[in-house]
Amino acid sequence: MAATRPKGFKLLVAALRTRKSASMLAFAFSSGLPFALLVGTLTAWLGEVKVTLATIGVLSWVGLTYAFKFLWSPLVDRLELPLLNSFGRRKSWIMLCQAMMIFALIGLVLTDPTVHIARFALFAFIGAIGSATQDIAVDGWRIDIADEESPVELLSAIYQLGYRTASIVGGAGALYMAARMSWPTVYLVMAVLMGVMLAITLTAPDTERPPRAVVEVLAEPGEVNPRIRLAALAIVGAAWAWAIITIVMFMIGMLAERPPGVKPPSVGDFLKFYGPVIVFATVVVPLGIAAGINWLKARGREVQKAVDPTHNRGRTAANHLYGALVAPLVDLTARLRWGVLIVIGLILTYALCYNIWASFAYPFYLDFMHYSKDEVAFASKIFGIIMSIIGVSIGGYLFLRIGRFPTVLIGAAMPIFGNFLYADLAEGAPHIDIALHLFRLDLLAHYMGSDDRMARLLLTICYENISTGLAGAAFVAFVSGIVSKKFAAVQYALLSSLTFLIGSLGKGFAGEMIDKYGYATVFREVAVVGLLAILFVLLEWWRSTAVARRAEPGDTGQTA
Numbered sequence: 001m002a003a004t005r006p007k008g009f010k011l012l013v014a015a016l017r018t019r020k021s022a023s024m025l026a027f028a029f030s031s032g033l034p035f036a037l038l039v040g041t042l043t044a045w046l047g048e049v050k051v052t053l054a055t056i057g058v059l060s061w062v063g064l065t066y067a068f069k070f071l072w073s074p075l076v077d078r079l080e081l082p083l084l085n086s087f088g089r090r091k092s093w094i095m096l097c098q099a100m101m102i103f104a105l106i107g108l109v110l111t112d113p114t115v116h117i118a119r120f121a122l123f124a125f126i127g128a129i130g131s132a133t134q135d136i137a138v139d140g141w142r143i144d145i146a147d148e149e150s151p152v153e154l155l156s157a158i159y160q161l162g163y164r165t166a167s168i169v170g171g172a173g174a175l176y177m178a179a180r181m182s183w184p185t186v187y188l189v190m191a192v193l194m195g196v197m198l199a200i201t202l203t204a205p206d207t208e209r210p211p212r213a214v215v216e217v218l219a220e221p222g223e224v225n226p227r228i229r230l231a232a233l234a235i236v237g238a239a240w241a242w243a244i245i246t247i248v249m250f251m252i253g254m255l256a257e258r259p260p261g262v263k264p265p266s267v268g269d270f271l272k273f274y275g276p277v278i279v280f281a282t283v284v285v286p287l288g289i290a291a292g293i294n295w296l297k298a299r300g301r302e303v304q305k306a307v308d309p310t311h312n313r314g315r316t317a318a319n320h321l322y323g324a325l326v327a328p329l330v331d332l333t334a335r336l337r338w339g340v341l342i343v344i345g346l347i348l349t350y351a352l353c354y355n356i357w358a359s360f361a362y363p364f365y366l367d368f369m370h371y372s373k374d375e376v377a378f379a380s381k382i383f384g385i386i387m388s389i390i391g392v393s394i395g396g397y398l399f400l401r402i403g404r405f406p407t408v409l410i411g412a413a414m415p416i417f418g419n420f421l422y423a424d425l426a427e428g429a430p431h432i433d434i435a436l437h438l439f440r441l442d443l444l445a446h447y448m449g450s451d452d453r454m455a456r457l458l459l460t461i462c463y464e465n466i467s468t469g470l471a472g473a474a475f476v477a478f479v480s481g482i483v484s485k486k487f488a489a490v491q492y493a494l495l496s497s498l499t500f501l502i503g504s505l506g507k508g509f510a511g512e513m514i515d516k517y518g519y520a521t522v523f524r525e526v527a528v529v530g531l532l533a534i535l536f537v538l539l540e541w542w543r544s545t546a547v548a549r550r551a552e553p554g555d556t557g558q559t560a
Contacts, residue, residue, distance in 0.1 A: 020150040021158055023204035027094065027138045028162025029169075030197040034101050034131035036170025037190055038124055039063045040362070042108075044175060044373075045183040047363030049114050054267055057511020058254045059121050060359035060504060061247060062128040067500030069132040071240060074320035076136045088206025090144065093137035098198040100130030105191035109184040118255040144207040164385065169193070172381030179373035218319050218327070219308040224293055226315065228302045232289045233322045239281040240325070246274060247505075267512040275505060282501060283344060290329035328494050331484055339543045343482060346536035347495055348502050350475055353530035354415040354468045355503040356510045357422075357523070364519055368426070371457060379457050384465045391469020398470070399477055405541040411474035412537050414467035416530035421460045423523035429456045475499075 039060070046056050076093055084092035104127030113120040142159060146152035170190065177186045217223070224232075254264050296302050333340050357364075365376045398407040424431045436442040436455055445455035479495050506526075513522045 018150055019203070019205050020145050020147075021155065023200070024142060024145075024150075024155045024158045025162040026197055026200040026204070027141065028159040029166040030094070030098060030194065030201075031131070031135055031138055031159075032163035032166025033170045033190065033193065033197075034105075034127055034134075035066075036167045037105070037174065037187070038127050038131065039066075039359070041170055041174045042124060043359050044178070044362035044366055044376075045187075046113055047367045048178075048183070050367075051113055051117065052511075053360060053363060053514045054508075054512040055117065055255065055264075056359060056363065057508040058251055058267060059117075059124065060507045060511075061251055062121070062124045063359075064244075064247065064500060064504045065125070065128040065132040066135070067497040067504065068240075068244060069136055070324055070494055070497055072133070073136045074317075074324050076133060077140060078317070078320060087202070088204075089208065090137050090141035091201055091204055091206045094134055094141070095198060095201050097130040097134035097137065098194055098201060101127050101134070102191050102194045102198065104130060105187050105194065109188045109191065116257070118252070118257060121251065121255045141206070145205060168381055168385065172377035175373040175377035175381070179377075218322065219304075221304050221306055222297065223304050223308075224296055224302050225304055226308065226310070226318070228293070228296065229322050229326070230318060232293060232326050233318060236286045236289055236325050237321070239285040243278045243281045246278065250274075267508040271505060271509050278505070279348075279502070283348070283498065286326070286329050287333060287340065287344070289326065290333040293326070293330050294334045324494075328483075332482075335484065336482075339540070339547070342536060342539045342543055344498065346533065346540050347479065347498050349529060349533040349536055350412060351471070351499050352503055352506060353419060353527060353533065354464070354471070355499070356506040356526050356529075357419075359507045360511065360514060360519075364422075364426070365457070368519060369457075371453075375454060375457070379454070379461050383458060384461045387462050387465035388469040388472075391466035391471075392473045394466065395470040395473030395477075399474070404478065404481065405537065405544070407470075408474045408478050409534065409537050409541070411467075411471035412530065412533040415464070415471055416527045418460075418464040418467050419523045419527035419530070421463055423520040425456060425460050426518070426520040426523065432456050432459060435459065 039062070043056050043060070046059065047053075051059075081092045081096060084096055086092075087095060104123045107123030107126070108120060111120045111123060138159075142155050143152060146155055174186050174190065177189065218229070223229075250265065250270050254267070258264065332343075336343060361380065362376065365371045365380065366373065371379070395407060395411065398410065421432065433442075433452065433456070436445075436452065436459060441459060442452055442455055445451060445458075483495070510522055510526065513525070
């Protein structure tokens, strides 16, 4: 008689005793720590040493590596690393990335950002590349290694636990340490922690590399022929490459050392002239190519009449790149048709209202509002994470109770008010004080040994993190409902990358505007972007409803 499989908490306890689950926890920590250090905490260091907000905004563009990681995900999936490959298919990449991040953190430790900001940015970029690439390998490892004893659902839950723990260590922990030692010492400790993660990686299990094979669906009859696929891949790849190179070259020019009195290039001017072209190259061009391929397939032109028997390394590489860059959008445009424009508009604007200023949170709290590192560590990274979890839970509950689009609409609207709360906080919190007194929260703060000043910060962060947690849950659920099962992972990564792209570009512009006009003004102006998100949500709600009404009874095809 087969042994009964444990369930619930017993399954969790049993799984945590295995090498796979313990390794998952370490990999998750290794993923979360560099993201917290390079995208969040680094701005506190830069703000403390009086690096301008415009420069901090541009330096935050290193976060674009997480947006672009889908571009090289086929490489991570297929390429065997010399020397390291003997350690395992996924482990070899994870080890390489961890070594890159240790190198980058030590480089930051040895570089003074007030003297060599370009070198400092280079080390941050190397660390971000390593971190984003590690995420690809860890995601693949989690899926590959799952089995009956450690199912993927359990490994995913353990991943969230490890990642959030690392966020607290790299956020609240780093700030707490920085209040008692220098920033270089803090980052040296974090490099040692990454070294411990590298040692644990050596003991982790791994899976065998599967046989090399082309993307099967692309060999089927009805697909466009390899010549058309290669042309489409070349155009889309060139458009993305141009956008990335243009952004990187501007970063180099912005952060390069220059003679006294020579002004750096303007972020506002760059985005004014190049921003629309970058969006055109990374969004409009790929969508146009996808629509063109669907046009050919619908008319039976330039398509394969039989199964393509060709098997070689070049075709395999081209097919994987096509599957990452072009095929997901071909599928999306085929299903949504003109509605894809509304969906892309929603994705581009949904998170901008609260994502643009994220890189300036620490300079705002520490340097402008003059809260201590300990106060910010507790409010932002401990209390704030708890509020975010509550927001995510509320988002999930609302999806079940009131449905998809009402929840998405609430998620688009709530962060707008959060921006006005931060503007009020920047101007002395006159309206926040009224709310504190009305609900007797000021008395509660005094009873717990705090003061009005800390109560203002906690109330603002409470609303902001609940609203953005709800919005984040709504966004993930919406995008997950848009993608097709055939291209789920790659399509989700591609659509999510668009949010990172626009948000990161906006951060550079916001930093320059804050330097010129102040926090309160920029908070209010950024809130206007939230109105665009509401408009796109309403349009998509109307479109999806119209599609559902036109659908024939019993139709199970995914059209929205």
